[in-house]
Structure formats: structure tokens, C-alpha cells
Amino acid sequence: MHDFLVAITKWIGQTSWATVIRTTRIYPYIQLIHFSGLSLWLGTNVLVDLRILGVGSKRQTAAELSEALFIWNWIAFCFVVLGGFLLFSGIGTTYLENAAFEVKLGFFVPLALSWHILVQRKVRNWGRQADTPPVAKLSALIEVLLWVCVVAAAVEIPNY
Amino acid sequence: MWESLEQVGWVKVLGTTGWLYSSVSVVHYFTLFFFIGTIILVDLRILGLAGRGQTISLLADQLLPWTWIGFTLAMISGFLLFTTDAGDYAPDHVFQAKMLVILLAFVFTVIVHRGQRRWNQLSAIPLGVKVVAALSLLLWLGAILAGVDIAALSGLG
Numbered sequence: 374m375h376d377f378l379v380a381i382t383k384w385i386g387q388t389s390w391a392t393v394i395r396t397t398r399i400y401p402y403i404q405l406i407h408f409s410g411l412s413l414w415l416g417t418n419v420l421v422d423l424r425i426l427g428v429g430s431k432r433q434t435a436a437e438l439s440e441a442l443f444i445w446n447w448i449a450f451c452f453v454v455l456g457g458f459l460l461f462s463g464i465g466t467t468y469l470e471n472a473a474f475e476v477k478l479g480f481f482v483p484l485a486l487s488w489h490i491l492v493q494r495k496v497r498n499w500g501r502q503a504d505t506p507p508v509a510k511l512s513a514l515i516e517v518l519l520w521v522c523v524v525a526a527a528v529e530i531p532n533y
Numbered sequence: 534m535w536e537s538l539e540q541v542g543w544v545k546v547l548g549t550t551g552w553l554y555s556s557v558s559v560v561h562y563f564t565l566f567f568f569i570g571t572i573i574l575v576d577l578r579i580l581g582l583a584g585r586g587q588t589i590s591l592l593a594d595q596l597l598p599w600t601w602i603g604f605t606l607a608m609i610s611g612f613l614l615f616t617t618d619a620g621d622y623a624p625d626h627v628f629q630a631k632m633l634v635i636l637l638a639f640v641f642t643v644i645v646h647r648g649q650r651r652w653n654q655l656s657a658i659p660l661g662v663k664v665v666a667a668l669s670l671l672l673w674l675g676a677i678l679a680g681v682d683i684a685a686l687s688g689l690g
Contacts, residue, residue: 404681408566409573409674415563416570420599430595433587438595441584445574521563528558532551 375469382465395463407456413449415520417442418489425496425505425513435505439496446493473533477526485519492516536620548617561610565680568603569673571596572642579645579658579666590653597646604639618689625687631679638672645669 385391394403421442424435433441461468468474492512499509538544547553575593577583584592615622622628644665652662684690 398685401678401681401685404685405674405678408677408681409569412566412569412677413573414570415566416568416574419567420571420596423599424595429598432591432595441587441592442574445577445583449570521559524563524566525555525559528555528562532555 379466379469382461382469385462386465388462390459391462391465394459400460400463403456403459405456406452407460410449410452410454410456413445414453417446417449418520419517421496422492422513422517425492425499426510427505434501435496435499435509436501439493443493468530471530471533473526473529477523477530481519481523481526485516485523488512488516488519535623538616538619541616544616544619547613554614554617557610557613561607561614564603564606564610565677568600568607569677571600571603572645572673573670575600575645575649576666576670579649579652580663580670581658588653589649589658593646593649593653597649600642600646604642614690621689622683625683625689627679627683627686628689631676631683634672634675634679638669638676641665641669641672 386395394400421435421439423429424431424433424438495509495512499505539548547557574583575589575596578585578587578589578592648662648665652658
């Protein structure tokens with residue numbers, strides 16, 4: 374499996390666009406795509422989580438807020454993945470050997486993403502009740518912490 | 534002057550303690566993503582591209598307090614990161630550009646914050662207001678770009 378990943382990553386690295394990313398000054402703009410997407414992605418996720426946790430304005434229920442932000446939540450995700458993939462593509466084999474990157478993409482991202490989808494589905498019911506059940510608040514808190522872990526792993530990438 | 538800031542006790546601790554510096558970095562990144570996300574959503578709503586099921590004020594009233602909380606945390610954490618290498622950051626043109634862009638973006642965010650209730654009552658959003666929202670959006674994206682450019686162009690951070 375690992376050899377397969379390395380082979381594909383090397384192939385990606387040889388494409389014309391990956392070479393452009395690796396050798397020109399376009400890199401910060403690719404980071405911009407990834408980070409802008411992250412702003413909207415994390416923003417929409419955390420806003421709903423905070424609402425579930427009962428902090429802040431209660432003008433809309435958590436269910437209503439989640440529904441209102443749903444489309445842009447997933448549009449943002451597309452930008453995050455696009456930007457992330459392009460960032461990876463230039464020097465992929467280096468990332469594959471980076472422990473922090475492996476923890477981020479191999480562990481925390483799948484976990485946080487699955488958890489987010491779970492919360493997003495559950496909030497349709499949780500968000501309607503007058504008092505959000507404790508399990509809902511705990512789940513929302515866990516989601517925030519998982520995304521913090523993703524960011525923490527990403528911040529550590531240069532150190533490994 | 535900025536060099537002497539780097540020599541202050543807690544600044545030296547922050548600059549040399551790996552996990553501490555990383556933690557402040559995480560706070561900076563997480564809070565900036567969050568607060569810029571709230572701004573993007575309100576601006577997209579004003580532009581009529583997002584959350585059209587909500588009135589502008591319904592969205593903005595809920596989001597804008599978080600914008601300011603996130604912004605404050607991002608500024609504090611940003612300043613802490615700055616202190617550890619103040620002597621190199623302060624004269625750096627890319628860093629200075631970032632500070633300028635943030636200042637401009639901040640002004641536009643205040644304009645949006647103060648105007649949203651008034652705009653909410655209009656049956657149609659005037660073009661001028663949409664331009665303000667679009668500029669707010671672009672300026673904050675510009676702040677992100679300036680931030681990543683610091684490492685790319687100046688090798689700092």
C-alpha cells in the first residue's frame with residue numbers, strides 16, 4: 374500500500390501542473406485556496422458547534438443554522454481538498470515521509486470529517502429540542518477539538 | 534527597538550519552547566480561519582450568494598460577535614508570535630503589507646457591522662453595499678495571502 378502511494382505520488386509530482394507548483398512563485402496562491410476554504414469550512418463547522426453548545430446568540434436553532442450553512446460548508450470543503458491536494462502534489466513524497474502529515478491526513482482528518490458528518494446529521498434532531506441533550510453538546514465539543522487537532526498536526530509539519 | 538522586545542523574559546521562553554510556540558500558532562491559525570469564515574459568510578449573504586433563507590441581520594447578528602471574539606484572539610496570538618522575532622518581522626515589507634491589509638480589512642468589517650441593520654431593511658441591496666461586501670471579502674483573503682507570503686518571500690515564521 375505504501376509503495377503504491379509513493380508510486381502515485383511520484384507520478385503526480387511529474388505532471389506539468391505539479392511542477393509549476395513546485396518551481397514557481399504560485400505556491401502562496403495555492404495556500405490561499407487551501408486557507409480560504411479552511412476559513413469557510415472551519416467557520417461553518419465551529420459556528421454550528423458553538424450553537425449546539427448553547428454559547429452565544431440563540432436567534433436560530435442549531436438545526437436551522439446548520440441547514441442555512443450547509444451548502445457553503447461543503448463548497449468550502451471542496452476548496453480545502455483542492456488546495457490541499459495541489460499543495461501536496463508538488464513535493465508529495467516529502468509529505469509522505471513526514472510523521473505530522475501522516476497523523477494529520479491519515480488519522481485526524483478522517484476522524485474529524487466522519488465526526489462532522491455525524492454531528493451534521495444528528496443536529497437536525499438535536500437542534501429542534503428546547504434543551505440540547507448533553508450528548509449533543511459533548512459531540513459538538515469533540516468536533517471542535519478534533520479540528521483543533523487537525524490544525525495542530527498541520528502546524529507541526531515543518532518540524533518533522 | 535524591536536530587537537529588545539525579543540529579549541524580554543517571557544518572549545524568550547515562548548520563542549524557544551517548541552510546544553508553547555506551536556500552541557500559540559494553532560490558536561492563531563484556528564481563530565483566524567474561524568473569524569474570517571464568519572466574515573466571508575456575512576459578505577456572501579450581502580452579495581446574495583449565501584444563506585438567502587435568512588435575512589442579513591438574522592445571520593449577521595449571530596455571526597458578528599464571534600467575528601470580534603475570533604479577531605481579538607487572532608490579534609493577541611499574532612502579536613505573541615511577532616514578539617519572538619520582532620527584530621526581523623518589524624522591518625519586513627511583506628509583514629508591513631500584511632498589517633496594512635488587515636487594517637483596511639478591519640475598517641471594511643466595521644462598515645459592514647454598522648451598516649447591516651440598515652441594509653437589512655432595504656428591499657434590494659444597493660450596488661455600493663455589494664461593492665463594500667466584495668471588498669471586505671477580498672481584503673481578508675488578501676490578509677491571508679500576505680500572511681503566507683511572509684514565509685514564502687521573506688523566510689520568516
